[in-house]
Amino acid sequence: xxxxxxxxxxxxxxxxxxxxNKLLPNIVERLLGTPARVAQKVRNVSVSALEVSIDRKWSVxxxxxxxxxxxxxxxGRIIDFMEEKKILRDADLTNKKTNEAEHNxxxxxWLIRELTTQRARLMNSLELLEADDLERELLHPRLKTxxxxxDLLYFVAEHDDHHLARITRILDxxxx
Numbered sequence: 001x002x003x004x005x006x007x008x009x010x011x012x013x014x015x016x017x018x019x020x021n022k023l024l025p026n027i028v029e030r031l032l033g034t035p036a037r038v039a040q041k042v043r044n045v046s047v048s049a050l051e052v053s054i055d056r057k058w059s060v061x062x063x064x065x066x067x068x069x070x071x072x073x074x075x076g077r078i079i080d081f082m083e084e085k086k087i088l089r090d091a092d093l094t095n096k097k098t099n100e101a102e103h104n105x106x107x108x109x110w111l112i113r114e115l116t117t118q119r120a121r122l123m124n125s126l127e128l129l130e131a132d133d134l135e136r137e138l139l140h141p142r143l144k145t146x147x148x149x150x151d152l153l154y155f156v157a158e159h160d161d162h163h164l165a166r167i168t169r170i171l172d173x174x175x176x
Contacts, residue, residue: 010162015143018150021134027150030157032123034164035116038064041167042108049174051104058098060170063163064111065103066095071118074156078125080138081149087139088147122156 042050042060050060058066070091077088103111129149137146140155147155 010159011142013158015140015145015147015151015155015158017146017148018154021148021150024134024150024153027153027157028123028126031119031153031160034067034157034160035112035119037164038067038115038167039112041164041171042112045171047108049171050108052170052174054170054173058166059104060167061106061108061111062098062101062103063167063170064108064115065101065106066098067160067163068103068111068115068118069095069097069101070159071115071122074122074152075125077138077152078122078129078149081133081136081152082128082130084136085138087141088152090141093142 042064045060053059053062073089073091080088106114126149134149137148139145140147140152
């Protein structure tokens with residue numbers, strides 16, 4: 001069903017402003033659930049299947065590793081809000097870190113544990129925010145749109161879901 005969708009759909013997405021900061025707990029809940037959702041998807045899947053690259057794209061392990069690799073960017077962007085920057089720090093759109101990390105050499109247990117640890121770090125960074133930080137707007141460098149903390153966290157949650165959907169498609173193609 002999803003085969004006709006372009007793989008580059010993420011870069012075509014637009015993200016509007018979320019007006020109500022009271023939605024923040026719901027978004028945080030999604031973010032907290034990502035490691036458990038990943039773990040559920042790969043439970044009972046062989047290591048060899050998790051390391052398969054289809055059409056020269058990332059394997060399941062590499063998809064998980066990519067989520068880990070971006071946690072430092074998300075935390076850095078939270079810091080950008082606290083430091084009252086004007087523009088959020090840039091992402092490496094070439095994904096050099098993921099492409100060079102050799103995530104297939106890691107155990108699935110390690111990847112899930114590391115994702116859980118790094119996501120906890122992101123959640124802990126939110127505790128450092130002041131009320132003013134929640135209202136501050138910074139420009140997203142690629143999207144060229146202003147974002148508040150809630151918008152950034154929604155962006156992260158949507159990015160998580162994008163890669164979870166990619167994992168599902170990989171596993172479906174493997175016909176496990």
